[in-house]
Amino acid sequence: MDIVSEKIYCRACKRKTNHIIVTNEHGHKLQLTDSYLNYEESDVSFDVEYSIVQCRGCDSFSFLRKYNDEEMFNLTGPDYYLDRDYYYEYTVYPEEPKKENPLEKQLQFKEKFEFNHLPDLISGIRNETINAHKHKMNLLCNTGIRMIIEAICKENGIDKRPKMGKGGGEVLDKENRPVMVNLKLFEKIEELHKRNLIDEKQKKLLNQIRDIGNETVHEIKRPKSRELLQYLDIIDFILYNIYELPNLNFEKEKKS
Template sequence: MEELEERVYCSRCKGKTKHLIITSYCEQSEGYTDFHWHDKYHIVQCAGCDNKSFVRQYGDEDTWQYVDGYREWKDIFTVYPEEPKVETSEEIWKRKFEQMHFIPAKIFKYVPENLNNLYKQTINSYNSQHNILCAAGLRTIIEGVCNQVNIKKGYIYEKDGSKKLDKKQKEIYTDNLAGRIFGLYENGLIIFIQALLLQKIKNIGNSAVHDIVEPSIETLKQTIEIIETILYNIYELGKHDLLSE
């Protein structure tokens, strides 16, 4: 039997070996065409273990490479079953990340479209390991919720639930994002502990945007879970199917 011009992968030998051609089929360009090519299909047999494979051998005017300073035309050989791909370090890291940390975007039926799109983009940033963009997105979601439910101001609270006082011992009532977060609590949209957690997420977002501080994957994963709960409680829970029965 005729020998294949190039060594190809053998799935039994687990390496590139000599192969003998059992049978072939060939298609090629006509002699008078401007672009010349040939496409050959072979059933082959490994010269070492007799394992059978299928090989495509393709070549045209562009399948060449430089060898010792000279242009050399070289066919492209593709074998099936294919040789297992060797993962790069980047691909290994990406696979491990997906196994450990990947988060699919939740489906929200009643979250406003602009907020829902922002949420999906933030999840995409997280899954792409764009941690600073993800943190900024989470902070923006909080502000977007406040805008959508028309919360403009709120008191600032201490962790024990008491209202924070300024230097003149007056309660602090403000329209900044910290006040608006507590405004969500004051209007019954979230509970107090959620307001405290949103303050933490706001601070993480501020550090990312203003100081280019990159939060860890673990921190972002936790904050995403909190944001998802907030979105569900504010927009989805009140329209649960059980309430219509």
């Protein structure tokens, strides 16, 4: 009987228990070993074992991966090369459920609106931005929020304006057409307000988000998850007002 040297999680017992490596009818362990010796281009020395294991308490079966490489050690003395205590990483499948952190649960983004009329461009950016927040990629999430604002403007034809000359008139190209230049984001937000797509309060909030986004990009300042959660809620509220409210209809059916 070959006993696993460390207690591992059992899905039936719902705790860490002692396990044995399963053998077949011929007494051979159901185990596969591998190491860097099998790979000519391997840069790191490693050893790995894959085993079918059985709980000694309830007899249920699991799959175990036992892994070690040359960088997995704890120093036990002053000599960096000689005073090393190597350790193994045990990964069992099915895996042990992760304990939910109450704070992390509180900071999870929760859908407050149902969207059926978002343009594909906005919907795609929104989904990726929410996914970035879920995986704590705060810099990418903040950039995504800024991109959603840009996409709202683009979908409403708010992205360019005629270039103005020193005399105040429009600059024309060789074909006598106005030369167009890109609007800055604060100009786009102002135009959203002029077209009554957002109100004064929403304009102020979007400009605050824009300012914080500039800090993130130019000063590499990492925003907090709680702040990003608020921005996502604000953006969703604005998206709902622009794209869903105009499509709502609460008319009662006429009696025949």
